[in-house]
Amino acid sequence: DTEVTQTPKHLVMGMTNKKSLKCEQHMGHRAMYWYKQKAKKPPELMFVYSYEKLSINESVPSRFSPECPNSSLLNLHLHALQPEDSALYLCASSPPGTSGRETQYFGPGTRLLVL
Amino acid sequence: GENVEQHPSTLSVQEGDSAVIKCTYSDSASNYFPWYKQELGKRPQLIIDIRSNVGEKKDQRIAVTLNKTAKHFSLHITETQPEDSAVYFCAASIRVTGGGNKLTFGTGTQLKVEL
Numbered sequence: 001d002t003e004v005t006q007t008p009k010h011l012v013m014g015m016t017n018k019k020s021l022k023c024e025q026h027m028g029h030r031a032m033y034w035y036k037q038k039a040k041k042p043p044e045l046m047f048v049y050s051y052e053k054l055s056i057n058e059s060v061p062s063r064f065s066p067e068c069p070n071s072s073l074l075n076l077h078l079h080a081l082q083p084e085d086s087a088l089y090l091c092a093s094s095p096p097g098t099s100g101r102e103t104q105y106f107g108p109g110t111r112l113l114v115l
Numbered sequence: 116g117e118n119v120e121q122h123p124s125t126l127s128v129q130e131g132d133s134a135v136i137k138c139t140y141s142d143s144a145s146n147y148f149p150w151y152k153q154e155l156g157k158r159p160q161l162i163i164d165i166r167s168n169v170g171e172k173k174d175q176r177i178a179v180t181l182n183k184t185a186k187h188f189s190l191h192i193t194e195t196q197p198e199d200s201a202v203y204f205c206a207a208s209i210r211v212t213g214g215g216n217k218l219t220f221g222t223g224t225q226l227k228v229e230l
Contacts, residue, residue, distance in 0.1 A: 048211055100146050102216055106151075106158040108157070
């Protein structure tokens, strides 16, 4: 398996709902990332996990809660979102390493609409 | 933090012409510079990258140059084809303590290759 996969592809939720996004990779990568991408904008980093530990939280509101249950799986739990949170949520992973030169490979994303 | 500027924001070329996209970065600690191509509704796909100990890299019709002193790097696409039409993002990478890296993206260039 040489790809990052994400489910669901699309998600519509109300502001009182709780939902989760899932990301999976079986490439032996040990760093995983969540990005948010609005239309016609670049991806913006939200969280970085390295060896299943959260290493970066880019001041993301607490209504977004990441979880890394194991080295292959990354979740993003969503609760009480706002309409402005509607976006494409991208997951990425990168091979083991500490040089900062590791390539990040992106999943296809989950397109989220908050009503 | 790191700041990446990218120009132009849109670029229209005739099929067979060359296209050049330029980026500058601010943080001298950045040591890895990937370029991603994103087609509408698709994931960002790595097309070429360059590490800070290299000045130039070429892969068929695509080349990237890096000037660390001036803190700028460029993407060159020769003999453009209609399938090259997409949004191109440059990025600068800084290592994250404990593993992984933090990508800061440029604002993107919409490339259109006309027949």
